[in-house]
Amino acid sequence: MQWLRLRRDRRGIALVEFALIFPILLTLCLTGAEITNFIITKMRVSQLALQLADNAARMGAGSPLAAKIITETDINDLFVGANLQSGGLDLRTNGRAILSDLEQDPANAGRFRIVWQRCYGQKVARASSYGTAGTNNMTGIGPAGRQATALPNSATMFVEVYYVYPPLVSARLAPATEITEIASMAVRERRDLSGINNVQAAPVSTC
Template identity: 50%
Template structure:
């Protein structure tokens, strides 16, 4: 009986001393942790990149809105609804797969001096585009403003000029899991002073709204 059990005991001793499968067992323990770290890192990275792109979109919109206009250097430039709609369409193309106007909302505001209140400012006109529901905290009052924007970083208009104020609200699309992203709603703002002399009060015959944006036949305004 002892001789018959000898091979079994020998096999058990070899099995107890074997270390060939240790790395596989250890890997099985570490794999979930590695996956969690890798996927959460990918989610946070994607969120940061998306937020940076939204921030750059806001900045480019403000910059382009400050440049648009028709006219020569010898006269005040005018802007019309086509200019603004082209501006918004370009932002949507720049956003690409972010699907800006389905998952977000863009608001462009013209901050100008308030003639009825010396030293104060007003939002003369606004144009918006996007399906997302977003209530701007900066335009509840549109006249007699000390500035527009978050406290401590409010923007104002230059004398006889305007400043373009842009808000972009966007709902983030998670790459892996919603719970791993810092948040879903992001809002980025930017402003630029209008470079050239802009006609802020065109003739009423071509500007029925009286807000400084020329109407164009057949062109629907992107009103808010």
């Protein structure tokens, strides 16, 4: 008799339904939060790569009548500024930035070469995906269909940023564990393309 009354009792049905659906609801909420955080982080890394390329295209010192000279100190300051701009992302610890100087290849008409390359960040050492210093006879730099080139007697600053995504909840809920962004900017003013000056014996951010 008591068993029949218990079978007909519906007073706890809502609580049971909630208990069954709660894990699914919680997973959906946490996944949404993780994806949102990933998108925001990806956008910040993209803006960081663009700012780094823009600043690299402007760096250098010299009079208005002379070509600007760039130094290792300029490049080091560029990277330090990018790390400060990254804020909580901490580019130095969680990422790796690669700056490449693309110029026309004098040995191959209509082609390009990477004259020099500098790197920053403590992420596991990673070479550029598009070529290293000395690579020549290139059609451009960057992924197919989005390659950057350089004008005669000028250069293009090409930046790659590889960033290890720190998950908000769990890496399994994020679309990827690493964010990759690229950006390029043509050098704004005349620049001395003979090489990087290092009269101050500043540390070289080698790759």
